[in-house]
Amino acid sequence: MTALKEERLQKLFDDCQQQVLSQIIGPFGLSMAMFEDKNGGNVTTxxxxxxxxxxxxxxxxxxxxxxxxxxxxxxxxxxxxxxxxxxxxxxxxxxxxxxxxxxxxxxxxxxxxxxxxxxxxxxxxxxxxxxxxxxxxxxxxxxxxxxxxxxxxxxxxxxxxxxxxxxxxxxxxxxxxxxxxxxxxxxxxxxxxxxxxxxxxxxxxxxxxxxxxxxxxxxxxxxxxxxxxxxxxxxxELLQTGAKQAAMMGMRQALGMLLTELVNGLFNEFKVLIKQGIDASKTLFEDIRMRLSKVFDSVIKKVPDALSQMFQGGISGFMSNLLTFLLNGFFSTAKRFVTVIRDGMLGLFRAFKMILFPPEHMTGDQALQEGLKILTTVIVTSVGILLNETVATFMATVPFLKPFADLITPVLIGIMTGLLSAFLAYQIDCLFDRYRHSHNERFMDELMADAKRRDVFANELVTLSESSLGNIENYSKSISLYQSIGVTLGTAGVASAAALASLNNSVRDTDVQVAKSLAMIDFIHESQMEIEDFLNTF
Incomplete structure (x- = not known):
């Protein structure tokens, strides 16, 4: 959880930089330079x-x-x-x-x-x-x-x-x-x-x-x-003004993205240059040129995304012009509300697209989280736009700020809305983290108890594994002993076979001698019989 919190805080710092630049360049920069909003919109209702x-x-x-x-x-x-x-x-x-x-x-x-x-x-x-x-x-x-x-x-x-x-x-x-x-x-x-x-x-x-x-x-x-x-x-008039606003809004989105990438890149490279110093193998001019080249390469890589943003901006510009016209059919909107509708339309389009049609790499829960962050930015920006004239009027009352009120106010409001948007996005991330990882304290206790049970089980597995390894070693020794006995038995078997062969030879020799002895006995017996018959004759 500590690592996650540190990751969230680091993301908050990065988002603050990103949001502030986006707001100053976008709604409170390019928009004010490119658009001249009117009470009631571009078409008279x-x-x-x-x-x-x-x-x-x-x-x-x-x-x-x-x-x-x-x-x-x-x-x-x-x-x-x-x-x-x-x-x-x-x-x-x-x-x-x-x-x-x-x-x-x-x-x-x-x-x-x-x-x-x-x-x-x-x-x-x-x-x-x-x-x-x-x-x-x-x-x-x-x-x-x-x-x-x-x-x-x-x-x-x-x-x-x-x-x-x-x-x-x-x-x-x-x-x-x-x-x-x-x-x-x-x-x-x-x-x-x-x-x-x-x-x-x-x-x-x-x-x-x-x-x-x-x-x-x-x-x-x-x-x-x-x-x-x-x-x-x-x-x-709607087609004419809608096409014009679509073109300008698309251009604003594309330029805003590329300028934001450029300023972010320059800021980060300058920060690295200050922190690490100049490369020893290069001069200051060469190091700066290399870093600028790297920034411009990153900006060029963003061109396809900028074209996509141009298309989305064009659609939102045309639709905001139409929506402003429709709303003014029922009530009159001051020019600051026209600005809110125009700049808010793109954010609403992106938010609902994110929520209703999540990207393939996101779950529905993650898409809802990102969509809510976009909606929060839309609301904060809209409030900032509505307060812009009030803040400018207030600053004009300060004598030394009066000449610069119109210049300072958009920058000041852009910084405040950017910081507030980033902070609210951080709170939404934290809220979803709590929702995902800690529904309640009992759930956390159960997780801890489960972790302890898993630890005990792991220790028992280690003990059992050690016992199994000992048995395997004994089995190995027994196998070696059995192998030795087998060799001895093999040698004894060979000797026994040799003895058996010798006994067989002896039996055969004995059988021959016995046959000879029996033949001799029969001969002696016959000879004795013949002697007895001879004696009896006399």
């Missing part, structure tokens, strides 16, 4: 455009359009959206040819007049179903369709949809004068001005079914045209 102020409007052109949309509606404003008299009359004549009052259903005469139920004969006039005033006040219409041409707001596209046949209705002059720029539905439900309490719809004999159909057609036309134009505008 309808939510931000609908605010009274233009602090969250992305571009200067959109700010001009926003200012135009804030203008009070009056005759001058109305004139921008109206057709020329010739164009207006042509549209009126086309409607008269259809021969119907589009609100009441009354017949329109060829001469362009209408006979009302009260006997009056009045002129037929064109009315904007959705009034110009209402269209002028629609934020989606202004943001989607208004353009800035030669420094001036051009409402030609709005003029086109507001005067489209879908938004024009032929009706009688008194009704048109009464409706004016009111909303058609609201106007119908209102009591007739100066009347006896009946609604405008009843007084002017409006066919509500017909007028409602016309109102829905006109409203759908306005909204569809505005929303399609807004979608096209925002999609183009």
């Amino acid at each position: 309808l939510h931000n455009f609908s605010r009274d102020d233009d602090q969250f409007v992305a571009t200067q052109n959109d700010r001009q359009v926003h200012a135009h949309s804030q203008e009070e509606y009056n005759k001058k404003t109305r004139d921008k959206y109206e057709l020329t008299q010739t164009e207006w009359d042509a549209k009126r004549d086309t409607k008269i040819a259809a021969g119907i009052d589009e609100y009441t259903g009354h017949t329109v005469e060829r001469n362009g007049t209408i006979d009302l139920p009260n006997g009056n004969n009045v002129a037929a006039e064109l009315d904007h179903v959705v009034a110009i005033k209402a269209v002028h006040g629609k934020k989606n219409v202004q943001l989607g369709l208004a353009k800035v041409v030669d420094g001036e707001v051009d409402v030609g596209a709005i003029k086109k949809i507001v005067n489209d046949d879908n938004n024009l209705a032929l009706t009688n002059k008194p009704l048109n004068a009464s409706k004016w720029s009111h909303d058609l539905k609201e106007w119908e439900d209102k009591p007739k001005s100066g009347g006896n309490g009946e609604s405008n719809a009843d007084y002017f004999d409006v066919d509500t079914e017909r007028s409602e159909a016309k109102y829905e057609t006109a409203t759908e036309h306005i909204e569809r045209s505005a929303n399609n134009a807004l979608l096209k505008k925002q999609s183009f």
